[in-house]
Amino acid sequence: MTRGTTNPNRLRRVDRWLAGPAAPALRRAADPLVVDLGYGASPITAVELHRRLVPVRADVDVVGIEIDPGRVAVAKPLERPGLSFRVGGFELPLGGRRPVLVRAFNVLRQYAEPEVGPAWDLVRSRLAPGGLLVDGTCDEIGRRSTWVAVSAGQGPVSLTVSLRLGGLECPSDVAERLPKALIHRNVPGERVHAYLNALDSAWARNAALGSFGVRQRWLATVAAMKTEGWPVLDGPRRWRLGEITVRWDAVRPAGNA
Template structure:
């Protein structure tokens, strides 16, 4: 099967995807523990396999030691360069794209891949990847800055997108408006008046401003998240996740208002 997609820039850094990885362990851990084949695909691992190696290490420690991570890349040279880092059966590398190389994973992590595609191609890529998931599987697709201190991702399944997560290193956060620069491709061009994601970020910014506190950014973020929930927005989880700099909302809260 010919890989679907195009070669991306492939840049990455160690620990760049740690926020997404920890969320996967939290949100998808039960599905992986229950799976007969606990397979995770790291789609588009880039010019270096370091983030695939880290994903395997984190999930093996936090979820189950026999988890299998398959790193996929369209560029055969990147696959060949990653081979010395393979540790079968737990960590393997293959050539593949949105079709997932014929695999049926419980989780797909597609980080900093679709941001390099036109927005019009995102929905089709989501459908292709989610159609290849194992029953009950999840696609985690998003982006982050170069050091992984600001990250966002969509969780989707065969029925479509379910949630959007914002995740930031609170010690470095100047204002939630910064997050807009790292929204997933499906939403980054929607951060304009009249769109749901613009409304959410504006409300988060206002709640952050109102929650100015002498106790530091963690307490301020938790207060802002709580204020959004109290105002009726579909903010998920609770203070335990919020203290990590996370905020997850139901997809309806950010879904594009117009096509």
């Protein structure tokens, strides 16, 4: 069982991504089933997820899954069409239904690194074809957030960093919020360490653009990363939100296929 701490609007950054780049998977799904896995002591994140995905797919069905029966009992009065809660874990007890999206935030952070791969594989085995597991971490109020997109067929495919740009000193401040698969790899010789260093360097080189606003500085920073050959997957529309997404190969742990 996770600590369960959460706050309203804490997961807005990843929800914005699920309703953006990940939305095509939901739109084309035969069964628009989405899981909020390990939602914590309060069901607010599942309630918010449902609200944010309804504009993408009006018939979306969000299921909050928690390992603690007491937490599920607290959430049950909030059930309504398209939103329900049940007891379970990574096995996703959904009666044979296969979700197209699974959001697991601040869950695997509390596990040991060797447990991450098996947890990913278990969830992947339950996903619908073309489905995604989004495994991420954020700070207490959602200003700094990172997540790995793990596809049903390919495994991990990308890492996203999403930051509140106001007050940002350097992008690598997000290091303490890296997903469990990467948080212990931010050391010399690892790809994620090189990536964060490159992001900091690009941020420093574009400091002069800060006079036009922090967003302009960030846009130039991400553009520089792309020019330098980092496999940036998104474009300026996402960058403006404080996001940058790169292919998993750019940051995967040394020794991992």
